[in-house]
Amino acid sequence: MKIAVCIKRVPEMDVRFKIAPSGTNVDETGLKWDMSDFDGYAVEAALQITEKLGSGEVVVVSLGPDAAQETLRKALSMGATRAIHLKADPIPFDNFAIAKALAAELQGGGHDLILFGKLSIDSSNGAVGPMTAELLNLPCVAAASKLEVANGKGTARRELEGAAELLEFPLPAVVTIDEGVARPRYPSLKGIMAAKKKPLEVKPAQLGDVRMTVTTMALPPERPPGRILGEGVAAVPELVRLLQTEAKVL
Amino acid sequence: MANNVLAFAESRGADLRKVAYEAVTAARALADAAGGEVHVVVAGPPGIAEKAASLGAYGADVVTVVEHAAFADYNPEGVASLVADRARSGGYRAISLVASAQGKDLAPRVAAKVGVPLASDLTTVQLTGDKVVGTHPVNTGKVIATVALTANPAVVSMRPGAVTAAEKPRNARVENAAPVGDPAASRVKVTQTIAGNTAKLDLGDAPIIVSGGRGLKAAENFKLVEDLAAAFGNAAVGATRAVTDDGWRPHSDQIGQTGRQVSPNLYVAVGISGAIQHLAGMRTSKTIVAINKDPEAPIFKVADYGIVGDVLEIVPALTAAVKAAKGH
Numbered sequence: 218m219k220i221a222v223c224i225k226r227v228p229e230m231d232v233r234f235k236i237a238p239s240g241t242n243v244d245e246t247g248l249k250w251d252m253s254d255f256d257g258y259a260v261e262a263a264l265q266i267t268e269k270l271g272s273g274e275v276v277v278v279s280l281g282p283d284a285a286q287e288t289l290r291k292a293l294s295m296g297a298t299r300a301i302h303l304k305a306d307p308i309p310f311d312n313f314a315i316a317k318a319l320a321a322e323l324q325g326g327g328h329d330l331i332l333f334g335k336l337s338i339d340s341s342n343g344a345v346g347p348m349t350a351e352l353l354n355l356p357c358v359a360a361a362s363k364l365e366v367a368n369g370k371g372t373a374r375r376e377l378e379g380a381a382e383l384l385e386f387p388l389p390a391v392v393t394i395d396e397g398v399a400r401p402r403y404p405s406l407k408g409i410m411a412a413k414k415k416p417l418e419v420k421p422a423q424l425g426d427v428r429m430t431v432t433t434m435a436l437p438p439e440r441p442p443g444r445i446l447g448e449g450v451a452a453v454p455e456l457v458r459l460l461q462t463e464a465k466v467l
Numbered sequence: 468m469a470n471n472v473l474a475f476a477e478s479r480g481a482d483l484r485k486v487a488y489e490a491v492t493a494a495r496a497l498a499d500a501a502g503g504e505v506h507v508v509v510a511g512p513p514g515i516a517e518k519a520a521s522l523g524a525y526g527a528d529v530v531t532v533v534e535h536a537a538f539a540d541y542n543p544e545g546v547a548s549l550v551a552d553r554a555r556s557g558g559y560r561a562i563s564l565v566a567s568a569q570g571k572d573l574a575p576r577v578a579a580k581v582g583v584p585l586a587s588d589l590t591t592v593q594l595t596g597d598k599v600v601g602t603h604p605v606n607t608g609k610v611i612a613t614v615a616l617t618a619n620p621a622v623v624s625m626r627p628g629a630v631t632a633a634e635k636p637r638n639a640r641v642e643n644a645a646p647v648g649d650p651a652a653s654r655v656k657v658t659q660t661i662a663g664n665t666a667k668l669d670l671g672d673a674p675i676i677v678s679g680g681r682g683l684k685a686a687e688n689f690k691l692v693e694d695l696a697a698a699f700g701n702a703a704v705g706a707t708r709a710v711t712d713d714g715w716r717p718h719s720d721q722i723g724q725t726g727r728q729v730s731p732n733l734y735v736a737v738g739i740s741g742a743i744q745h746l747a748g749m750r751t752s753k754t755i756v757a758i759n760k761d762p763e764a765p766i767f768k769v770a771d772y773g774i775v776g777d778v779l780e781i782v783p784a785l786t787a788a789v790k791a792a793k794g795h
Binding site for chain 1: 479540541543544547567568569571572574575576578579580582583584585586587588600603604605606607608609610611612613614615616617618627654655656657658659660661662663667668669670671672674675699718719721724725726732733743744747750751753754755756757762767768769770771772773774775776777780781784785788789792793
């Protein structure tokens with residue numbers, strides 16, 4: 218089983234973002250970076266599949282600036298076999314351009330499965346995975362919350378609004394991973410040491426035309442400061458009154 | 468110059484979904500700006516055509532209905548081929564879809580088949596000069612990006628609920644068409660659609676959400692959250708990740724960075740401290756109420772109204788007061 222996992226380096230989200238002077242990006246000063254959450258689930262899912270089979274290869278691919286190699290090393294330290302860095306600095310906002318670059322790299326690679334996180338936690342488009350599938354003419358399931366593969370076939374579950382669907386597809390295929398499939402492991406010290414010696418190949422990303430750009434970034438309006446109405450059951454009548462008269466939701 | 472706009476009207480089973488009208492409303496606004504028509508594609512099982520005429524009320528000029536037994540469940544490849552074929556043949560200025568669960572699968576496929584980027588999960592969209600411009604929350608909603616598409620057609624998917632379906636009646640011409648290729652030959656097959664509790668409002672549709680966290684202390688105390696939701700009548704129940712991880716509630720109920728992102732009119736946070744990951748999923752709610760024992764809990768920083776104290780005492784009292792206020 219040969220699995221490719223496409224991953225992205227993103228800022229950690231537990232900060233108050235500032236807008237860069239350019240007005241088209243966040244100020245990256247002081248930000249900490251890590252693998253996008255759902256990409257972590259995808260790496261873990263790939264590792265669990267190959268571990269269960271007792272054989273296989275997990276190739277991690279990341280498109281981005283040089284620092285993307287830190288994210289690739291993290292995936293290697295979790296247990297991925299080798300890594301490919303597609304150099305692009307900055308990463309364009311055009312998801313089709315990114316999908317083309319990834320498809321060009323993955324084409325003919327003989328992967329049984331190509332995994333993505335269901336979306337990157339920063340740009341939040343969720344488009345690159347299914348687009349790459351289309352470009353490679355592979356079956357695709359977007360946002361799988363469960364995934365199993367066996368005997369050249371995959372089964373998945375996808376959560377819908379107030380419902381869910383079960384899907385079946387032949388391999389090779391592209392699947393984007395939602396939470397619920399696998400909780401990512403922490404790299405062990407041994408894994409971190411081993412990752413330093415694993416192959417990491419660097420190539421330029423074949424992006425082509427960029428036809429979608431961010432023209433401005435802005436912070437959403439601040440919420441007005443909240444008020445604590447009081448303590449305990451005694452505050453309930455005042456809350457109900459405000460919900461009726463001020464918020465008008467009751 | 469292409470001025471027409473194509474919309475995809477989402478269905479489930481033999482019914483159009485609410486988001487179908489939102490996609491058509493967004494398309495109507497773009498077409499009005501461009502001076503063109505709105506064409507709509509509907510794919511569903513035999514019988515869906517009866518529902519299609521209703522799209523005229525929301526501004527559809529032409530509705531193309533494709534009925535096929537293989538469209539009874541979502542058919543990713545069949546529907547993507549159909550919409551992409553329409554998109555290519557019609558010479559459209561823009562294609563309007565919705566970033567629903569199905570749309571998140573469909574829209575990128577359609578864009579890639581047409582060979583253009585997708586402006587995904589937009590909260591607003593407009594035609595500005597030769598560009599389609601939209602706003603899109605990034606970084607878990609902490610930053611709003613304005614995104615410009617120079618590609619033609621401009622493919623967009625709107626965040627469910629971001630567009631209010633608005634009536635703009637047209638005498639829609641409804642026509643039937645054949646599928647593109649054989650939908651039954653789709654490599655990806657939905658083998659089963661598991662209906663949720665149909666009486667239960669979806670988190671994305673509910674005007675009120677009552678959500679519970681670890682402060683409830685035990686799974687069985689979620690009954691208090693359900694009772695409060697029932698008292699409001701039009702409310703759904705959500706949960707924090709800590710609670711879904713512990714198996715108190717299903718993962719599909721999780722609100723937050725890696726769960727659902729919601730913005731109801733009223734969000735009631737019960738026993739939720741307000742971790743940054745949870746706030747990412749609900750901070751855009753119109754009114755936020757927090758009930759928590761810790762007055763320093765971060766949830767009180769975003770809550771319009773807070774009550775400090777024991778949720779196990781306060782929530783039943785609130786439930787009774789809401790019932791009284793609603794006159795039952």
